[in-house]
Amino acid sequence: MKTVFIIGAGGFIGGFIAREALSRGYDTYVGVRASTSRRYLDDERLHFVVLDYDASPDSMAAALRDAAPAAGRWDYIIWNLGATKCANFADFNRINYGYVKTFVEVLQAENMVPDRFLYMSSLSAVGPCDERNYSPITSRDIPQPNTRYGLSKIKAETYLETVPDFPWIIFRPTGVYGPHEKDYLMMIQCIDSGWDFGVGYRRQLLTFIYVDDLVNAMFDAIAAGVVRRKYIISEDRAYTQSQFRTIVAKALGKRFVIPVRLPLWMAYVASVVAEKWAVAKGKASTLNRDKYKIMRQRNWNCDISDARRDFGFTPRVSLQEGIARTVEAYKSQHHKRNSKL
Numbered sequence: 419m420k421t422v423f424i425i426g427a428g429g430f431i432g433g434f435i436a437r438e439a440l441s442r443g444y445d446t447y448v449g450v451r452a453s454t455s456r457r458y459l460d461d462e463r464l465h466f467v468v469l470d471y472d473a474s475p476d477s478m479a480a481a482l483r484d485a486a487p488a489a490g491r492w493d494y495i496i497w498n499l500g501a502t503k504c505a506n507f508a509d510f511n512r513i514n515y516g517y518v519k520t521f522v523e524v525l526q527a528e529n530m531v532p533d534r535f536l537y538m539s540s541l542s543a544v545g546p547c548d549e550r551n552y553s554p555i556t557s558r559d560i561p562q563p564n565t566r567y568g569l570s571k572i573k574a575e576t577y578l579e580t581v582p583d584f585p586w587i588i589f590r591p592t593g594v595y596g597p598h599e600k601d602y603l604m605m606i607q608c609i610d611s612g613w614d615f616g617v618g619y620r621r622q623l624l625t626f627i628y629v630d631d632l633v634n635a636m637f638d639a640i641a642a643g644v645v646r647r648k649y650i651i652s653e654d655r656a657y658t659q660s661q662f663r664t665i666v667a668k669a670l671g672k673r674f675v676i677p678v679r680l681p682l683w684m685a686y687v688a689s690v691v692a693e694k695w696a697v698a699k700g701k702a703s704t705l706n707r708d709k710y711k712i713m714r715q716r717n718w719n720c721d722i723s724d725a726r727r728d729f730g731f732t733p734r735v736s737l738q739e740g741i742a743r744t745v746e747a748y749k750s751q752h753h754k755r756n757s758k759l
């Protein structure tokens with residue numbers, strides 16, 4: 419039985435990765451912090467590995483040795499750990515780059531290098547591309563990230579590329595959504611309340627990937643044996659804000675939703691205020707200057723031909739179906755909370 423080790427298993431995507439790993443017959447290990455919620459990691463077949471990513475390399479090595487399977491290493495490792503928002507922007511570099519570097523160095527020192535190491539990056543690592551003709555973003559575009567988050571991701575990617583003979587695979591997914599995800603849930607809740615807020619007046623093309631499609635792509639890439647390749651993962655079409663609003667409203671059963679367009683300067687001011695207020699309280703804000711740059715970007719159109727060619731990637735869940743599933747989960751959770759009141 420092949421072994422897989424999922425780092426960052428406690429997050430939104432992590433639970434889906436663990437579930438799919440088990441369904442495909444992998445002996446599945448999940449890396450979590452001591453404080454990580456295990457709400458979506460409730461299968462008794464999972465092997466938990468508690469890690470302190472801020473500990474010394476020696477401590478990390480000891481923890482991995484204690485948890486390793488009989489072979490002394492894992493066949494595959496999926497790195498899903500990362501910070502998408504931070505109160506202190508220096509934490510992006512510490513978490514999204516520093517943790518990966520330390521972990522890989524420990525794997526090498528302990529002779530634990532896996533057959534494949536799949537690193538979950540982001541489309542933000544590429545940055546804005548062709549906002550005049552809206553040509554799709556490709557894996558061959560020269561990265562020009564304009565956010566602290568994107569910079570930390572491309573730094574980790576670059577590090578992996580410099581490690582000789584290390585069997586990395588890099589995924590750059592577009593916006594990932596599905597049950598339990600919080601950022602898109604906020605957008606759905608806003609539309610549910612009858613409002614849809616957009617930023618900027620120029621046309622914007624949005625792309626999405628349903629979490630199950632992303633997770634299936636991970637295991638398909640691992641099984642295909644590809645290494646040292648980068649892939650953009652997205653549904654194979656783009657949507658306008660109006661189309662997204664219509665799809666969500668239909669899933670919610672909303673007949674009337676009022677679209678509101680905010681000028682870029684107003685969105686920027688709101689982002690700065692929200693960020694500074696959150697920093698003063700020692701918290702990370704969902705709305706911040708990084709988020710503003712992401713909202714400002716007009717072209718998220720994607721070319722997924724490399725993934726289609728190398729491991730047969732074909733998104734199975736359309737935005738309509740994925741939003742319907744997400745809304746159903748949202749309504750179910752809302753009903754459960756109200757039932758407890």
